[in-house]
């Protein structure tokens with residue numbers, strides 16, 4: 001499982017600083033959570049910041065994510081705003097991966113369109129789905145992960161919120177069943193209750209473990225249950 005540190009700074013300048021700080025940390029990847037940047041972002045300053053983050057990452061791959069509010073992120077975007085923003089990101093920069101939200105993009109057809117566009121530019125595709133209050137049945141989690149794969153995900157990702165141990169087991173079962181069929185995925189049961197899905201992610205086919213640097217802030221929707229890294 002690759003260790004990935006999300007950069008959740010609120011400005012472009014801070015994002016660069018945070019990315020540089022990770023050079024000494026034991027991580028294999030970075031995720032730039034662009035939704036955490038406050039205010040409007042100008043195209044030229046965005047591209048400059050990206051170039052610096054890319055440099056700071058060295059040969060570690062970077063995931064670019066624009067997480068909408070209903071999916072646990074900071075940006076409130078309509079379906080058309082989300083799709084337009086992703087098209088812009090995909091056409092202006094070339095990260096290793098782009099995170100495409102199943103819910104944020106509005107339809108499987110829109111996910112497919114963005115995924116095709118990204119792949120043509122050599123960008124890997126993570127298709128993601130988050131539920132901030134609930135965990136589906138194992139079979140539904142399996143089907144969801146497979147559906148994401150078939151509509152264009154290189155790596156399908158789900159994060160569900162458990163309300164009991166049984167919910168954590170549902171996530172584990174659903175992910176394991178999907179892993180047998182489609183290979184690499186990311187499956188997270190959020191919060192302390194779900195921590196073993198992060199610690200023992202390998203056993204259910206999870207290929208990326210999102211972690212937070214020691215002392216970094218707590219975000220109630222994004223990093224509950226994440227392991228800490230020095």
Ligand SMILES: O=C1C[C@@](O)(C(=O)O)C[C@@H](O)[C@@H]1O
Nearest residue numbers: 006065210221222223224226
């Ligand atoms: O989707 C995820 C998973 C995550 O929310 C977590 O709980 O580790 C962290 C996010 O930055 C990432 O985009």
